[in-house]
Amino acid sequence: MTIDCKNMNQSAAFSAIPFFCLLFLVSFGNSQLDYKYYDATCPNLAKIVRYGVWSAIANETRLAASLLRLHFHDCFVNGCEGSILLDASSNFTGEKNAFPNRNSARGFEVIDAIKDNVEKACPSIVSCTDILTLASRDAVFLAGGPFWPVPLGRRDGLTATETAANTNLPSPFEPLENITAKFISKGLDVKDVVVLSGAHTIGFAQCSTFKQRLFNFDGAGNPDPILDASLLGSLRNMCPNQDDSDSKLAPLDAATSSKFDSSYFNSLVNNSGLLQSDQALMSDNKTAALVSLYSKLPFLFSKDFGKSMVKMSNIGILTGQNGEIRKNCRLVN
Numbered sequence: 001m002t003i004d005c006k007n008m009n010q011s012a013a014f015s016a017i018p019f020f021c022l023l024f025l026v027s028f029g030n031s032q033l034d035y036k037y038y039d040a041t042c043p044n045l046a047k048i049v050r051y052g053v054w055s056a057i058a059n060e061t062r063l064a065a066s067l068l069r070l071h072f073h074d075c076f077v078n079g080c081e082g083s084i085l086l087d088a089s090s091n092f093t094g095e096k097n098a099f100p101n102r103n104s105a106r107g108f109e110v111i112d113a114i115k116d117n118v119e120k121a122c123p124s125i126v127s128c129t130d131i132l133t134l135a136s137r138d139a140v141f142l143a144g145g146p147f148w149p150v151p152l153g154r155r156d157g158l159t160a161t162e163t164a165a166n167t168n169l170p171s172p173f174e175p176l177e178n179i180t181a182k183f184i185s186k187g188l189d190v191k192d193v194v195v196l197s198g199a200h201t202i203g204f205a206q207c208s209t210f211k212q213r214l215f216n217f218d219g220a221g222n223p224d225p226i227l228d229a230s231l232l233g234s235l236r237n238m239c240p241n242q243d244d245s246d247s248k249l250a251p252l253d254a255a256t257s258s259k260f261d262s263s264y265f266n267s268l269v270n271n272s273g274l275l276q277s278d279q280a281l282m283s284d285n286k287t288a289a290l291v292s293l294y295s296k297l298p299f300l301f302s303k304d305f306g307k308s309m310v311k312m313s314n315i316g317i318l319t320g321q322n323g324e325i326r327k328n329c330r331l332v333n
């Protein structure tokens with residue numbers, strides 16, 4: 001495939017076009033999707049999305065992380081088709097109330113605001129799913145991470161499934177083998193598990209998602225023996241051993257929680273992963289070797305993150321006549 005990266009609308013608006021752009025185009029194009037899909041029908045799409053993400057992050061830095069996670073939680077539940085964005089209706093319960101999303105998934109208003117602006121510029125042309133895909137890419141870039149071109153043309157699904165969200169999304173309490181199996185069932189691989197876990201370089205987790213590591217890991221009142229002692233002390237301060245601390249927040253990557261960098265991997269090497277599932281990447285030879293590699297080679301992590309994101313963004317997509325272009329991301333037309 002020969003596409004001129006410099007003429008691509010979405011990347012042109014960013015001044016720095018990474019040289020590995022071409023590599024992505026050659027290696028990771030999806031024949032059903034097209035980098036120029038909206039160039040004729042919605043030429044300002046990239047700018048509208050970027051402005052929406054930029055202004056959201058300017059208001060609250062954490063929204064970069066929240067948008068990235070929203071895209072992941074969309075793609076792992078019946079594919080990237082915007083199901084997570086749907087409110088509950090008389091036909092389905094919706095995914096927002098599923099256990100991994102309830103009081104946790106956030107950033108919906110950012111997508112609504114972008115969609116409103118996109119609808120004003122080009123009504124009924126751009127799917128909510130493509131907006132979320134672009135927004136998560138822009139969020140990573142604006143948080144200091146890599147940029148990668150996103151092929152477009154996904155359509156929006158017509159339903160959402162709470163049970164699928166409960167079963168398909170990985171839990172921080174399940175063993176690495178189960179998490180890996182969930183990724184493999186989506187067409188991803190072990191390397192993608194490690195690379196995409198690097199998303200935890202930004203954002204926050206509620207104490208309830210890791211508190212059992214701090215006070216009673218073994219049922220006999222002891223903490224997780226792997227957890228670094230000084231991190232244990234500071235996490236116990238943030239999350240006292242009482243129920244009302246459950247929704248308090250701790251940074252997933254304490255060193256640089258708002259910067260998309262590779263220090264998450266350094267933390268794992270230093271037994272300072274926040275979630276049990278993060279630190280578990282050091283418990284298997286293959287994943288530990290990758291963690292060690294990315295901790296030493298930040299550029300390799302940046303490059304591989306873009307590749308794995310493009311793979312994730314292609315899971316179970318709807319194209320052609322399937323699905324629809326929603327007018328309101330929260331409702332089926």
Ligand code: HEM
Nearest residue numbers: 065066069072104170171172196199203204205206209277
């Ligand atoms: C590998 C299995 C994974 C598990 C078990 C997991 C679990 C979690 C948990 C428990 C939280 C905290 C949620 C809360 O307390 O409200 C979280 C946050 C987050 N996750 Fe993951 N995650 C995984 C993979 C991923 C992937 C693949 C991505 C994206 C590519 C991702 C992106 C994020 C981000 C950015 C946050 C912070 C969100 C915010 O601050 O709003 N995670 N994850």
